[in-house]
Amino acid sequence: MKVLQMLRNLQLAQNCITDADIAILAEGLNLPRTKVQALIDFYSFLHNEPRGRYDIYFSDSITDHMLGSRVQAARLCEKLGAEPGVPRPDGAVTVSFTSCTGLCERGPAILVNGMAVDRMDDSRVDEMAALIEGKVPLEEWPLEWFMINDALRRKGPLLEDNYTPGAAIEQAIQIGADGVIEALEGANLRGCGGAGFPTYRKWDLCRKAGGDQHYVVCNADEGEPGTFKDRALLNGYADVLIEGMTICGITIGATQGFIYLRHEYEFLRERIERRLERRRATNLLGRNIQGHHGIHFDIEIAMGAGSYVCGEESALIESLEGKRGIPRIRPPFPVTHGYRGRPTVVNNVETLCYAANIVARGPEHFASTGHYLGWKLLSISGDCRAPGIYEIPLGATAREVLEMCGAENVRAVQVGGPGGILITPDEFDRKLAFDHMNTAGSFIIFDESRDMVDVAVNFTHFFAHESCGFCTPCRVGTKLMVQMVDKIAAGHGARLDIQQMRRIHHLMTRASHCGLGQSAAVPILTTYEKCPPCFQERLEDIEYKPAFDVEAAIERSRQIVKEEGRPR
Numbered sequence: 001m002k003v004l005q006m007l008r009n010l011q012l013a014q015n016c017i018t019d020a021d022i023a024i025l026a027e028g029l030n031l032p033r034t035k036v037q038a039l040i041d042f043y044s045f046l047h048n049e050p051r052g053r054y055d056i057y058f059s060d061s062i063t064d065h066m067l068g069s070r071v072q073a074a075r076l077c078e079k080l081g082a083e084p085g086v087p088r089p090d091g092a093v094t095v096s097f098t099s100c101t102g103l104c105e106r107g108p109a110i111l112v113n114g115m116a117v118d119r120m121d122d123s124r125v126d127e128m129a130a131l132i133e134g135k136v137p138l139e140e141w142p143l144e145w146f147m148i149n150d151a152l153r154r155k156g157p158l159l160e161d162n163y164t165p166g167a168a169i170e171q172a173i174q175i176g177a178d179g180v181i182e183a184l185e186g187a188n189l190r191g192c193g194g195a196g197f198p199t200y201r202k203w204d205l206c207r208k209a210g211g212d213q214h215y216v217v218c219n220a221d222e223g224e225p226g227t228f229k230d231r232a233l234l235n236g237y238a239d240v241l242i243e244g245m246t247i248c249g250i251t252i253g254a255t256q257g258f259i260y261l262r263h264e265y266e267f268l269r270e271r272i273e274r275r276l277e278r279r280r281a282t283n284l285l286g287r288n289i290q291g292h293h294g295i296h297f298d299i300e301i302a303m304g305a306g307s308y309v310c311g312e313e314s315a316l317i318e319s320l321e322g323k324r325g326i327p328r329i330r331p332p333f334p335v336t337h338g339y340r341g342r343p344t345v346v347n348n349v350e351t352l353c354y355a356a357n358i359v360a361r362g363p364e365h366f367a368s369t370g371h372y373l374g375w376k377l378l379s380i381s382g383d384c385r386a387p388g389i390y391e392i393p394l395g396a397t398a399r400e401v402l403e404m405c406g407a408e409n410v411r412a413v414q415v416g417g418p419g420g421i422l423i424t425p426d427e428f429d430r431k432l433a434f435d436h437m438n439t440a441g442s443f444i445i446f447d448e449s450r451d452m453v454d455v456a457v458n459f460t461h462f463f464a465h466e467s468c469g470f471c472t473p474c475r476v477g478t479k480l481m482v483q484m485v486d487k488i489a490a491g492h493g494a495r496l497d498i499q500q501m502r503r504i505h506h507l508m509t510r511a512s513h514c515g516l517g518q519s520a521a522v523p524i525l526t527t528y529e530k531c532p533p534c535f536q537e538r539l540e541d542i543e544y545k546p547a548f549d550v551e552a553a554i555e556r557s558r559q560i561v562k563e564e565g566r567p568r
């Protein structure tokens with residue numbers, strides 16, 4: 001077991017990681033203590049200081065805010081006499097906040113000792129406070145609190161498929177690696193994790209890369225606020241995912257796969273483990289799969305420990321190797337230099353599920369949607385009558401989607417998460433498709449009652465919190481953006497603050513190492529462009545005189561990082 005997994009287990013078992021633990025781990029694994037400490041500092045759910053015996057995190061996502069998370073967190077703190085973010089003096093409980101927990105359509109959501117609980121209303125909060133005061137163990141809390149159901153509102157070829165275990169594997173073996181690649185190309189399947197890279201090319205590049213061992217990694221980190229479609233697939237379609245990973249392994253010549261599951265989805269881990277066990281027992285996983293001599297493939301689950309940037313594929317690989325999740329310098333790309341430096345396919349959960357579906361049913365099944373070939377899962381949350389998961393044909397317009405989910409008086413929609421696109425009613429005829437309005441699957445609806453500056457403030461804080469700090473433009477830039485949006489939200493901004501933010505954004509886009517830094521200023525700037533009334537009362541028409549030249553400061557810091565190299 002890797003050091004990160006050990007640290008996570010220690011944290012969950014004893015609420016903190018002590019100096020003695022660090023010393024034992026460092027000695028046992030022959031690592032410097034500073035490396036172990038660096039992991040604790042990096043991952044949000046690892047702590048040196050003890051947390052409460054009931055360790056509670058409220059999800060800080062905008063969708064949870066809209067459903068009342070701040071009010072419920074304050075209520076719970078008041079009932080328990082606890083201060084937010086600080087363990088109660090008797091060590092019984094800590095109530096704090098964390099980035100989106102992926103239960104956006106069923107908030108306000110919390111994690112308690114790593115387990116997810118949804119729909120925190122007044123009565124649930126009061127009951128929970130009583131259980132905590134009564135020192136009732138978590139195992140005796142109402143079972144229904146921990147039952148996370150998925151609202152699958154609209155089904156397409158993936159969600160409505162009558163899956164036959166092993167069908168895709170048999171087909172993959174029959175048509176061979178060339179046939180699988182052809183099927184994925186014919187279906188025009190593109191990555192569903194955000195970048196939309198053609199899946200057939202990724203698999204083909206990896207299988208043709210040299211080396212004795214190749215790997216398959218399923219990206220189940222799903223940290224983009226407003227995205228929860230992978231959660232639903234992991235919950236209800238884990239067999240399809242495992243089958244997709246298995247055919248990927250067979251195609252690219254890998255015998256080992258990993259599911260990198262975000263910490264917040266701990267509640268799904270056991271269920272997926274059981275599926276893996278069952279498939280091993282029925283010879284759908286393991287050695288000589290389904291009696292095919294020489295076809296071996298198995299899967300291990302690796303848990304994250306709280307870091308949005310670990311969703312970026314190279315950071316994910318670093319984390320999988322037990323390190324801090326700092327994105328690698330690319331090229332080389334994972335398809336040639338991935339896990340342990342070996343060729344690796346990293347695919348999103350949904351992509352792997354569709355791959356299994358396409359190989360089993362044929363490419364036409366997926367690509368028969370007209371001009372915009374294919375389908376996409378959307379996680380719809382926010383102001384609508386029917387939030388949940390929708391499988392839509394690519395090319396559907398935002399307006400059609402809004403009609404499907406019963407949204408009215410819509411002021412704006414955030415497509416693709418905080419770093420994605422904010423659209424207003426004049427753009428609702430835009431199409432959801434890879435080359436038009438790309439989305440990793442998040443679709444958050446805001447009606448006329450919402451203050452869009454609050455939304456931009458939430459997103460900007462999210463990016464600053466999740467910046468891994470590796471590159472200076474992002475580390476410094478995200479903090480500056482937070483100061484500026486807070487100032488504007490409080491009504492103390494000037495129009496020239498916006499100009500200053502544009503300059504910082506320009507720098508961050510050019511000089512940041514990964515997508516996080518490149519997107520961090522997008523929410524406030526697009527909100528300013530598209531929802532000017534929200535700013536009318538908040539921006540004075542005075543000239544802003546910066547205390548120092550931000551651009552020069554960031555350039556200088558960049559230079560220092562370049563000269564001194566990448567911090568380790």
Ligand SMILES: Cc1cc2nc3c(=O)[nH]c(=O)nc-3n(C[C@H](O)[C@H](O)[C@H](O)COP(=O)(O)O)c2cc1C
Pocket residue numbers: 190191192193194195196197219220221222223224308309310311312313314346347348349351352514515516
């Ligand atoms: C900051 C950041 C976070 C990301 N988070 C995720 C994620 O949670 N899940 C995911 O599948 N891809 C995420 N990605 C995209 C991955 O880097 C990668 O493109 C994807 O896993 C590839 O799989 P696909 O080809 O199936 O889309 C993220 C990218 C960035 C820059």
Ligand code: SF4
Pocket residue numbers: 309326327466467468469470471472474475512513514515516517518
């Ligand atoms: S852009 Fe931000 S999140 Fe990405 S590597 Fe740089 S500091 Fe880390």
